[in-house]
Amino acid sequence: MSGDTRARILDTALDLFSTRTYKAASMREIAEHVGITKPSLYHHFRSKTEILDSLVGPAVEQLAAVTSTVRGAEGVLSGCVGVMLKHRKAMELLLRDASVHSEETAEIMKRVTGIVERATALIAGPDPGWRQRVRAAQAFAAATGPISLFPDVPDEELHVELVRGAAAVLGRQ
Known part of the structure; x- marks a missing residue:
């Protein structure tokens, strides 16, 4: 389940970064689009930079x-x-x-x-x-x-x- 959430976060972030730009997309926005809380997002990734690196x-x-x-x-x-x-x-x-x-x-x-x-x-x-x-x-x-x-x-x-x-x-x- 955790791997699935991580994959959904990455897919969502890639879509948001591509449509809104890396800078404009926020961690809150990524979490909302995935359907998780912002603290849950931080459980998987410490920062937006870590998401980009992934x-x-x-x-x-x-x-x-x-x-x-x-x-x-x-x-x-x-x-x-x-x-x-x-x-x-x-x-x-x-x-x-x-x-x-x-x-x-x-x-x-x-x-x-x-x-x-x-x-x-x-x-x-x-x-x-x-x-x-x-x-x-x-x-x-x-x-x-x-x-x-x-x-x-x-x-x-x-x-x-x-x-x-x-x-x-x-x-x-």
Whole structure:
């Protein structure tokens, strides 16, 4: 039962964060939508930041695994896009909701920034010059930025086009 309540809290929070923004959604509002008291909500999560971490944490861990195990620009791009599509709604919070970027979420955002930097370095390749690093950053942005803009495109089709576009930025077909 407790696991079910926790899952309902996470689902509700994700919906509220997506429609109202992370900052605008309150713990009281989350509790009311789940149908529990605010103290009951605090039994499951100590803070809104802990809820956010539970929502984006699995994607962040999987992105970290991609950047730790996958080699080659296309492999890193494809792996990161795959993870982000799998967790599309949670990743949309990080990509489109500026209120997620605050002092209280600094630790989460530091992890995400580190992963992006690692992915970009892998895409740039060994001993890159500044131009290769710029192209790598552009390719990563080209592959990941549009994910939230096309919610109606099937994951597999969007995945192919995003990686294809990023490869074009890198000058590859």
